[in-house]
Amino acid sequence: MSGLSIDNLSMRFDLPNGTSVQALKDVSLKLAEGELMSVLGPSGCGKTTLLNIVAGFLAPTEGQITLNGHLVKGPDAERGMVFQQGALFEWMDVRDNVSFGPRMAGKRERDWGQHVDHLLDVVGLRDFKEKAVYELSGGMQQRVALARCLANDPDVILMDEPLGALDALTREKMQGLVLKLWKETGKTIILITHSVEEALLLGERLLVMAPRPGRIHREYRLPFADMGVNADLREVKKHPDFGEKREEILGMIWDMEEEIMGRAEESA
């Protein structure tokens, strides 16, 4: 019973004005240990909601999550989270941010010091240990966030548009880093993104969600992440299958967005 299992998840938000939003309806999926799944979908289809439920920040109205055989009841160190931005602690330097998890667990520096320094090496921030995080660039801050999450050694890593705030070039480099870390650590990862290319490049599995109510629209198994581990990401993008898949999924999401806009216009 290892791995992450999401069963019949539904989430309804009751709004103060008496109406309610069905953010998720009957979402079920299973993730084996070490799988990387990317999630795509038009804005408002419930991606963040899904991730927040898995993280334990929200309780679903129906359904349940099980991780390695036990029920998820709230946030826990076994499920790490990487946010788009703004989740670092400005009052701590880079090293204190990265070692936050072990320190909160009451561990001594001799237990985590080496591991943390190694992670800082891996994400290329060895020389910035003592820097304040607000002095770093956006890309460096996200590398701190990744290292902080890994330092806690979670079973599952949840990422909500982790590279969304970065410029194109930095983003490409960071995609390589995420793939590398995934292969090296063998973590189970769910990664939300708005970029179809990113979803194809990083996702061993790719989940496309549809809105109103939020549900699973289609699922793919993709070879590109494995290719990318050993090759240049730019080469992977040139693969004929890659272009084909990209067009297919872009079209799919485009149609959904059109439908949303159309509906919005009708009701307006």
Added chain:
Amino acid sequence: MIVFAIYIAIFVVSFVVVKFVVHKTVTDYTSLKTVTFGDESAVTPNRIASVISVLSIFLLWGAFTGSSYVPGFLHAPGPFIGDAAFTYTAEAEGQAPDDATVTVRVFEVGTDVDDPEVAPGEGWAKNDVDTVGAWRSGLIRVDRNDEFGRDEGHTVVAVNGEAIAPGQSVQTEFGRVGMSPKGTLNFEPAKGWQMEPIWLPPPEAVLARLGEIASEGYRDSTLWEHLGYSLFRVIVGFFFGALVGIPLGYAMGLSNWFRGWFDPIVEFMRPVPPLALIPLVIIWAGIGEVGKIILLFLAALWIMAIAARAGVSGVAIAKVHAAYSLGASKFQIMRHVIVPNSLPEIFTGARVAMGVCWGTVVAAELVAAEKGAGMMIMVASKFQLTDIVIMGIILIGVIGFGIDILMRMAEKALVPWKGRV
């Protein structure tokens, strides 16, 4: 009005001079940046302007009080000092009109003077002498030494050849000569443009007074005691206000019950100016130290509570979520995330609270106190000791400014990330 016009003139002239003469060679891109209105970082204070601004205030002060610190040619015209003279024409029953001269010695108030020596002159109207202090005026009974007095119908009909009647006046080169309803002449020497020391003493008088009070004290307390008492009250009041206000703000930011319970109280007390509480505090606690400290405590309390509440509610939910999923407990999140995250807000509140407390303590001392900066200037004003009043105001301003600078330095050292997130 003239002072204001001169100040504006200095502003414009120094701007033009600095812009086109001193900085002519400097051309960089920052000058273009000011085009982007709203980019506050593009507008930094011009230090030259600040220096000129402060210097010109002192210059104007000196010039319009005849200060010895300001070279004489910069002085605004002073009041007339010396012997003034004018002639009057008197009539009496059955007599031909006769002229006589009035010589008035105008002296600086506070110095000794003698009447000027003048010969009585020809005719039945005799020459008169008198003394008047600068900026004052004096009634001159010219008929007293004349051969025909008021009983014989003595009336003054002209001054310097200009006709005059009760209620009217004649402008002479030394000042204004008026006539009272009863027909007595009233001489008002020209005042010039300078301020009388009783309204605005020159800087050196204020400085001398500072030296005197610093060494001898005022009203049974030394200057340092007066200022120290004010500062002590502020610090103690602020300390207790923060001690209670910050935890209260945290509780309001974290618990629905606390929020609901204290919201109406805090929201009601916030707009009540602390000054409005002075009478009540005096009734309840008297004019001693306790009353003052209670007042300052109340002034700081709401500000600190609101700042702490804002600091707690302002925490990005992502930070709290991140801490949770890194395994932190509620207490650890409080200690390592919520509290540090609220520090910038608390510092902002502390700066505001310190400013309000300082203003409130001075005001409270104006109302009633035995010691303190406010009491010092209030008592001095009752005795028209304008130099002490001005010295006190300057010291109060300098201390208030110093407090703010210290708070800012503490803020820089303790919450360097403020405004950079």
